[in-house]
Amino acid sequence: MAQPKIPVDLILKNLAQDAEIAQQRMGKAADVLLSELDSDIAVTPYDVVYEQDRVKLKHYRPVTQKKIQTPLLMIYALINRETMLDLQPGRSVVENFLKEGVDVYMIDWGYPTRKDRFVGIDDHVNVYINDIVDFIREQNNVPKINIMGICMGGTFSVIFSALHPEKVQNLITTVTPTHFDVDTGLLNIWMRHVPVDQVVETFGNIPGDFLNFGFLLLNPARLMIDKYMGFFENIDNKNFVENFIRMEKWIFDSPDIPGETFREFIKDCYQQNLLIQSKMVVGGQRVDLKKLTMPLLNIYGKFDHLVPPEACEVLTSKVGSTDTEDICLNTGHIGIYVSSKCQKEFAPKIAGWLADRDMRPAPKAKRAGRTPSADTSRKPRPKTKTKKGVSRQPSRKGDGG
Numbered sequence: 001m002a003q004p005k006i007p008v009d010l011i012l013k014n015l016a017q018d019a020e021i022a023q024q025r026m027g028k029a030a031d032v033l034l035s036e037l038d039s040d041i042a043v044t045p046y047d048v049v050y051e052q053d054r055v056k057l058k059h060y061r062p063v064t065q066k067k068i069q070t071p072l073l074m075i076y077a078l079i080n081r082e083t084m085l086d087l088q089p090g091r092s093v094v095e096n097f098l099k100e101g102v103d104v105y106m107i108d109w110g111y112p113t114r115k116d117r118f119v120g121i122d123d124h125v126n127v128y129i130n131d132i133v134d135f136i137r138e139q140n141n142v143p144k145i146n147i148m149g150i151c152m153g154g155t156f157s158v159i160f161s162a163l164h165p166e167k168v169q170n171l172i173t174t175v176t177p178t179h180f181d182v183d184t185g186l187l188n189i190w191m192r193h194v195p196v197d198q199v200v201e202t203f204g205n206i207p208g209d210f211l212n213f214g215f216l217l218l219n220p221a222r223l224m225i226d227k228y229m230g231f232f233e234n235i236d237n238k239n240f241v242e243n244f245i246r247m248e249k250w251i252f253d254s255p256d257i258p259g260e261t262f263r264e265f266i267k268d269c270y271q272q273n274l275l276i277q278s279k280m281v282v283g284g285q286r287v288d289l290k291k292l293t294m295p296l297l298n299i300y301g302k303f304d305h306l307v308p309p310e311a312c313e314v315l316t317s318k319v320g321s322t323d324t325e326d327i328c329l330n331t332g333h334i335g336i337y338v339s340s341k342c343q344k345e346f347a348p349k350i351a352g353w354l355a356d357r358d359m360r361p362a363p364k365a366k367r368a369g370r371t372p373s374a375d376t377s378r379k380p381r382p383k384t385k386t387k388k389g390v391s392r393q394p395s396r397k398g399d400g401g
Contacts, residue, residue, distance in 0.1 A: 028236040035238070039245040042083040044094050046106075050135050054110035055128050057135065058082075060094055067101025068351065068358050070146050070169050071136055074106040075129065077152035078257050079211060081250065082106055084337055085150070088246055091338050096347035102354065105136055107153075111255045117204045120260040121268075122283035125160045133160075133167050144169035146354055151175050151307060151333075152265070155275065158315070162287045165294060170357050172350055174299045175333055177307045179314040181273040186218050187306055191270035200259040208254025219305055247338075276314055292319035295357050297350065298326045304333040325353070 050057035074094075076082035085106070086094040097104050107129070112119070136145050146169050149157025154176025161168045182188050199206065216223045234240040274280035280287045296319055300312035309328055316324040327349070331342050 025236045032236060032238045032241055037238070037242050037245060039242050039249065041088060041246050041249055042086045043089065044086045044092060044098070048108075049105075049139070050132060052128060052131060054112060054116065055132075056108040056110060057132050058106045058108055060098055060104040060106070062101075062103065063098045064101050066103055068103065068146075068354050070142060070144065070354070070358055071103040071105055071140050072097065072146040072148060072354070073133065073136060074104065075147065075149045075153035075157050076107065076109070077150060077154075078109055078124075078255070078261065079152060079208075081253050081255065082108055082150075083253070084250055084334070087250065087338050088243070091243075091340060091343060093337050093343070093347055096343060097351060100347060100351035102351055103140075105132075107132060109255065112205050112258050114204065116258045118260045119258040121156070121159070121264045124261060125156055125163065126283045129156060129160050130164060130167075133164070137167065143167075146170045146172070148172040148174065148350070149176055150337075151177070154178075155265075155269070158275070158289070158292070159280070159282055159287050161294065162289055162291045163282065163285055165291050168294050170295045170297070170354060171292065172297045172299070172353075173312070173315065175301055175304055175307045175312065175336060176298070176315070177269070177311040178318075179273065179276040179311050180270045182308060182310040184308040184310050185305065187215075188270060188308075188311065190214075191266055194266055194270075196263050196266040196271075200263045204259050205256040206259060206262045208256050211257070212252065212254050215306070276318060278318070289315075289318045290320035293321050295323040295353075296321050296325070297353050298324065299336070299346070299350075300326075300328055301331045301333055301336050302328050303331060304336075306333045323357075 044060055046058040046060045048056050049059045074082070074085060076085065086092045089095060094104055094106070133145060133147075137143065144167055147157050147161060149155070149172070151174075154173040155178060157171065158173060158176065158178060161171050180188055180191075203210070231241075231244050234244075268274045268280050272279075275287060276289070278286065278288045278290065296316060298312060298316050300307065300309050302309060313326055313328070316326055329336055329342055329346070331339050336342050336346060
């Protein structure tokens with residue numbers, strides 16, 4: 001009877017080697033996890049130069065001579081935190097802008113409380129953003145500033161720039177949804193059928209954890225399985241572990257969204273797609289995209305599952321500006337800001353684009369008679385004082401919770 005040709009000794013030898021390697025990895029992993037980890041985020045130095053209700057304005061300290069005279073205001077989404085743009089040294093959009101000689105301001109939306117329940121899009125655009133833009137203009141003695149919007153903050157930036165074009169020198173939109181009637185993103189499909197009135201009446205402000213869970217369900221295999229498998233595969237790599245913790249800190253630092261803002265955003269944008277049609281009304285004014293006559297740089301990600309390219313790329317064809325550019329990067333929604341590869345081209349491209357247009361007169365509108373002018377139909381609201389002694393205009397909405 002022939003002997004089986006199974007190399008038992010070789011199999012046992014390989015098992016012993018694998019066990020030894022695994023034991024060594026676990027020992028190193030224990031050393032990594034028990035050591036002092038550098039997981040701080042948003043460490044680039046800044047000063048809070050303006051406060052209004054829960055909202056603060058950060059001004060980042062320059063690291064080199066200013067190369068672009070017009071200051072840049074970055075407007076992040078209400079979902080998650082603006083710290084994504086300053087995740088860590090070496091992977092920081094803010095840091096890279098400062099190196100390029102950009103004068104950087106950033107809005108920190110803070111954490112809404114029950115009294116913010118009735119704060120809507122009008123309050124965010126025509127009060128908070130408008131007052132902050134006026135503050136930056138006054139502090140720098142300039143008639144206009146540059147604005148860069150991110151995701152939902154980009155949508156707010158588009159609305160603001162259409163309503164107040166006389167205050168915006170250049171507009172940059174990044175992963176910014178403006179066309180919501182698309183089927184390539186699961187989020188867009190879901191939002192069309194959300195009973196938004198019932199959700200808002202149930203929660204008041206929409207909990208950040210509730211939104212986070214919904215985002216995880218958009219791609220559960222990658223966001224809830226692959227991610228943590230990758231962590232365990234690299235658990236003995238200190239740099240990987242530190243980067244992983246930084247990202248987790250950002251993901252789960254999720255402020256609530258004011259209920260009325262959520263209601264208006266879902267109804268007007270996701271369910272009726274009014275913005276791209278220039279039919280959206282904010283604060284009694286129609287948001288006419290043809291009034292966007294300033295230069296426009298529109299950047300988005302090819303593999304973005306939250307804001308697909310189809311939701312972004314239509315914007316430049318709807319505005320009044322003759323100076324527009326679309327850039328589609330081979331990355332996703334977050335990778336555009338934290339990927340080391342994207343960092344090499346993202347901030348330098350924007351800085352170069354701004355430098356080419358710095359203090360340049362605005363281009364003519366596509367059609368005659370479309371050049372925007374300051375809106376004087378809105379009566380000025382009474383002035384009060386903020387904690388820092390800065391003049392501001394209070395919200396017109398109620399403070400009920």
